[in-house]
Amino acid sequence: MTTPSSPPPADDPPRHEGLRQRAAAVLVFGSSAAVLVVEIVALRLLAPYLGLTLETSTLVIGIALTAIALGSWLGGRVADQVDPHRLIGPALGVSGVVVALTPLLLRTTAEWAPPALLLVAAATLLVPGALLSAVTPLVTKLRLTSLAETGTVVGRLSGVGTFGAIVGTVLTGFVLISRLPVSSILIGLGTLLVIGAALAGWRARRWRRASAVALATVVAGSLATAFAPGGCDAETRYHCARIVADPERSTGRTLVLDGLRHSYVDVEDPTYLRFGYVRAFAAVVDATFATAEPLAAHHIGGGGLTFPRHLAATRPGTRSLVSEIDGGVVRIDREQLNLGASSGIDVRVEDARLGLKRIDADSRDLVVGDAFGGVSVPWHLTTSEALRDVRRVLKDDGLYAANLIDHGRLEFARAEVATLAEVFAYVAVVGTAVDIGLDPAAVPMGGNMVVLASDRPFDAPAIQKALDARETGWKIATGDTVTAWTGDAPVLTDDHAPVDQLLQPHPTRTVR
Known part of the structure; x- marks a missing residue:
């Protein structure tokens, strides 16, 4: 009497699959929240120089939406041509550096080169906004392992991203701005993004040099921000x-x-x-x-x-x-x-x-x-x-x-x-x-x-x-x-x- 052979063990049982799913959710949630944090805080940074008017708000919202649209489109195209594992870390890292340097860049430009302020403001919103928005299609590409689950994966990650944007908005408006200077918010967010880039690079085995350079840039920018012009004696909820x-x-x-x-x-x-x-x-x-x-x-x-x-x-x-x-x-x-x-x-x-x-x-x-x-x-x-x-x-x-x-x-x-x-x-x-x-x-x-x-x-x-x-x-x-x-x-x-x-x-x- 023969004994039937046991089926080969399945690769990565649900435990590993769950980890990948949670990692995807964290990346999409965090990057979507970060886009809205940057957008709201940018209004505070620009108000001393452009005024807190409907036009200023419309400009910032328009640039942020452009960044989201551009990042989503480009992220999807690139994800079909390059291994997304190689792109997530750099997207987070570059975003983190730009976000952390934003107070220094905007305040210095406003004091020393006012005509260039709108151009610099647009860049400091577009670059991190587009790169962070590209994370969602990159992660979606990694999660689409079967056509039978396309709707579930896309819908789940879309919902997670929207929820992240809501949390970023509420957290910034009701908690962060009332308790922290806007420069501290952006430097802290930039540091978190660089750390996220290091973790993503560690999984892709290509993190050490790039992450060290990014973290050094954030630290240098943080120190320089303390001496940048246009500082405040106090950051109130509105001014x-x-x-x-x-x-x-x-x-x-x-x-x-x-x-x-x-x-x-x-x-x-x-x-x-x-x-x-x-x-x-x-x-x-x-x-x-x-x-x-x-x-x-x-x-x-x-x-x-x-x-x-x-x-x-x-x-x-x-x-x-x-x-x-x-x-x-x-x-x-x-x-x-x-x-x-x-x-x-x-x-x-x-x-x-x-x-x-x-x-x-x-x-x-x-x-x-x-x-x-x-x-x-x-x-x-x-x-x-x-x-x-x-x-x-x-x-x-x-x-x-x-x-x-x-x-x-x-x-x-x-x-x-x-x-x-x-x-x-x-x-x-x-x-x-x-x-x-x-x-x-x-x-x-x-x-x-x-x-x-x-x-x-x-x-x-x-x-x-x-x-x-x-x-x-x-x-x-x-x-x-x-x-x-x-x-x-x-x-x-x-x-x-x-x-x-x-x-x-x-x-x-x-x-x-």
Whole structure:
């Protein structure tokens, strides 16, 4: 009687197959997550130089999507011609080096060669984005061992990649940016990618020299980033923040957010006002309300809290509620700008539009609008719906005063004035004679201007006298002059508020 021979052992039982499947999932998940981390952090790096506008966001998203499409297409073609084992490690390694060097490259270019910034930014997004996106088709090629499982493999890896992109987005937006400087995020991510390249090269038996060179590059770039221009004193959730001492005034401090001067504060003398638009605020309040009369005020946007401090010092008993979206800026106010010395100021870390809804109707004498994202007022604070909330919280004789910045044809400023005219009975504009239509033959230069709105008439001569006393050099326009200046400007609504398109940024750097 013969004994049947045993079947030969199967190559790599499920244990090894499972390892390969998990490795594929890790590679696809990690590379997809890394693409989104780089995209979101790139917005933060570019904001100080290009502004945090819709155009900047669209540019970064467009380049990232181009990189994903290019990498997926090229990765698939190359995977059919070259052993993918040989390509995964280099793709991760080169991506890691570029990602780690991105802060140094962008900040140095922005300071020393600004015209080349867009080109360098595009390269630092395209190269790692395309290489990381190529990992998915490379891994898919390795996993396709049978046509019978094509749908399962492609679908599984596509789902894993999408999930990785979601995790990268959520992790960056809710955790990393609030806890780490953007340069640390990119250097850390670049280091992880280089380590991943070393592990992938180890499996392909070709890792030592290339990985050592890549890791040395990352280390050198990390050290150089510490000395790169454009650094921050603090990375807040929304801004790159710095405090700059005034060499001409020992107690003067300037709060710089994303490269723009947002507030000037004298930490010992809150009555001192450096910026012209803040002096205009003070002049209008001087002329509108009785001298030293305490006010109930709400401030949309805080910054260095210059004007709330001024009201507290000049009008004892004034209660100022401030809506400031960036908790990091509030922390700087407390730790470096002597906020604790001022009384009657309540700062809430909140979106101002939501904060308005929580304020009682007819409870405020004054609402001050001074919120900026980059060089523009956040669009959702400019609409007729938002301004109706402002009117709701104001008393019948209350005043709304807002700071605007625009250039060129002043299309955004005109639209905002037209929107205010839809909500309030009286609207006025304060600025240079050229910009506000008092000298029609001259070409507007643009810059800061203050718009006023109320349901009671303005005392224009009294306001002009106060503007002159504050040495602003500005004029006030009311009535038909404002109507003619506004022209056929559109009314901004929640349904249609193209603020970024209407806004004309200064061709160089806008300074408040």
